Amino acid sequence: MIQIFEGAQWANGLPILDGMYRDRKKIFVDLLGWDVPVVDGAYEIDQFDDEHAIYVVATNEKGEHEGSIRLLPSRRPHVLGSIFPELCDGAIPVGENVFELSRACLSPRNRAARRLQVRNAVTTAVVEFALLRGIDRFTCIADSGWLSQILSLGWDCRPLGLPRDIAGLNTGALVIEIDSDTPDKLRTAGTYVPMRIVHAHADGRAAA
Amino acid sequence: MIQSQEFQSIIQAFYDAKDEQGIYETFDHLTYFLGFKYFAIGHHVDLLNPPIASFGISNYSSGWLNEVFHERYFMDDPIHFLCNGRHAGFAWPESHLLNRLNERHRHILERGALRNFQSGYTIPVHLPGEYSGSCTFATPTSGTIAHNVLPAAFFAASHAFEAIRRLARTAAGLGLEPPPQFTDRQREVILLMGQGKTYAEMGMILGISRETAHQHCKLVFRAYGNIQRCNLIARVLYDGIASFPEMLRKQ
Numbered sequence: 001m002i003q004i005f006e007g008a009q010w011a012n013g014l015p016i017l018d019g020m021y022r023d024r025k026k027i028f029v030d031l032l033g034w035d036v037p038v039v040d041g042a043y044e045i046d047q048f049d050d051e052h053a054i055y056v057v058a059t060n061e062k063g064e065h066e067g068s069i070r071l072l073p074s075r076r077p078h079v080l081g082s083i084f085p086e087l088c089d090g091a092i093p094v095g096e097n098v099f100e101l102s103r104a105c106l107s108p109r110n111r112a113a114r115r116l117q118v119r120n121a122v123t124t125a126v127v128e129f130a131l132l133r134g135i136d137r138f139t140c141i142a143d144s145g146w147l148s149q150i151l152s153l154g155w156d157c158r159p160l161g162l163p164r165d166i167a168g169l170n171t172g173a174l175v176i177e178i179d180s181d182t183p184d185k186l187r188t189a190g191t192y193v194p195m196r197i198v199h200a201h202a203d204g205r206a207a208a
Numbered sequence: 209m210i211q212s213q214e215f216q217s218i219i220q221a222f223y224d225a226k227d228e229q230g231i232y233e234t235f236d237h238l239t240y241f242l243g244f245k246y247f248a249i250g251h252h253v254d255l256l257n258p259p260i261a262s263f264g265i266s267n268y269s270s271g272w273l274n275e276v277f278h279e280r281y282f283m284d285d286p287i288h289f290l291c292n293g294r295h296a297g298f299a300w301p302e303s304h305l306l307n308r309l310n311e312r313h314r315h316i317l318e319r320g321a322l323r324n325f326q327s328g329y330t331i332p333v334h335l336p337g338e339y340s341g342s343c344t345f346a347t348p349t350s351g352t353i354a355h356n357v358l359p360a361a362f363f364a365a366s367h368a369f370e371a372i373r374r375l376a377r378t379a380a381g382l383g384l385e386p387p388p389q390f391t392d393r394q395r396e397v398i399l400l401m402g403q404g405k406t407y408a409e410m411g412m413i414l415g416i417s418r419e420t421a422h423q424h425c426k427l428v429f430r431a432y433g434n435i436q437r438c439n440l441i442a443r444v445l446y447d448g449i450a451s452f453p454e455m456l457r458k459q
Contacts, residue, residue, distance in 0.1 A: 089212035089213075089216075111448060111449075111451060112336055112448025112451070113449045115336075115448075116337065144295055144296050144297065144362055145295045147363065148295075148333050148366050148369065149335065149336075151369075152335050152370055152373070156223075158216065158219060159215065159363060162212045162360050163362065163363045164359050165358070169296065170296070170297065170359040170362040170363065171359070172359065188377075188378075189374075189377075
């Protein structure tokens with residue numbers, strides 16, 4: 001199942017998001033060795049995980065985190081604008097309908113075939129959510145480990161500038177254009193997953 | 209220093225290309241733009257019997273291509289060999305890479321150097337569930353690679369690979385079927401088949417009858433179009449449904 005969470009919460013928050021921060025720590029800190037903050041020795045949570053962050057999260061039948069991605073509004077501080085602006089050779093794309101994708105994470109507990117299904121489901125959900133919200137552009141930063149997979153998803157993806165060597169990896173900024181044709185482009189690429197998307201925030205707010 | 213605008217317009221040109229000719233011309237432009245002379249991009253497959261939706265494009269001389277085909281160098285390509293297990297691009301020849309090559313690999317590399325492939329930069333492309341591929345840029349002079357262009361080379365090559373992949377998939381009628389999905393029980397019998405168990409042994413291990421174990425296996429074979437048992441093992445490993453450690457662990 002895919003759930004959308006609007007606004008970060010951790011510690012006494014939601015078990016699903018806690019599982020996501022834990023898997024992010026396993027992937028980005030333990031496996032890839034990124035220099036990013038770790039909270040309580042277990043959760044990878046940075047300055048952008050705030051009330052403006054949106055998370056698209058895939059869970060299994062037990063409600064455990066299987067994969068996720070973070071959407072940040074471009075009008076607020078975000079990774080490309082605040083940390084790596086030099087990857088963009090023109091103006092950094094900013095606007096109400098422009099969001100940044102970051103922290104794409106697949107659970108290390110799943111094996112390759114399942115990770116691929118989750119990757120496609122999260123991507124489809126990101127596209128459907130964008131169409132629902134009127135988001136027409138995503139920016140993202142890609143390094144050599146992920147670039148081919150991002151491109152192979154089938155959407156329109158172009159460079160924003162010359163890539164650079166950052167911490168030994170070829171790294172560049174990309175822009176992904178989203179319009180009503182994007183779901184068909186995913187279908188052609190074989191990455192579209194028909195699904196129902198649950199807005200987890202609605203229940204949370206009603207309860208609060 | 210290379211120009212960002214030109215870099216971006218070259219990548220756009222790859223996606224706008226309608227056919228192999230358009231791709232070839234754009235690649236020629238990109239190769240010159242990056243300061244190289246030769247390029248080759250494609251899947252690492254048997255070039256004499258290329259599988260569906262695979263591709264290969266290069267501006268190598270016909271003399272070298274004839275030698276590659278005639279001597280079947282593509283089956284033991286040293287650069288393709290060095291792509292195994294890595295995502296990052298690599299410049300060659302570098303001594304720590306060359307140490308991993310065997311006699312036949314070194315021979316092919318020396319023959320290439322005689323044909324003016326003195327040094328180069330190669331970008332591996334590994335997509336889950338697909339044939340591996342790569343893109344190589346080469347120069348006829350040794351030690352002239354400008355390392356500051358390599359990130360641009362990596363990104364441009366990755367975009368080019370994707371643009372050609374889309375053309376090839378469309379031309380092949382999108383002939384890439386997603387792998388079948390299996391239940392937990394079906395995956396258990398797949399692993400046991402990989403471990404060489406008989407139906408009776410599977411039944412004992414799983415606490416079910418021999419006949420029931422056989423039924424589970426039959427459904428697995430059917431999901432792959434009545435595949436043979438040996439071929440099934442290769443397919444499930446290739447499709448990522450099972451991994452080598454799972455298959456090879458002791459019961």
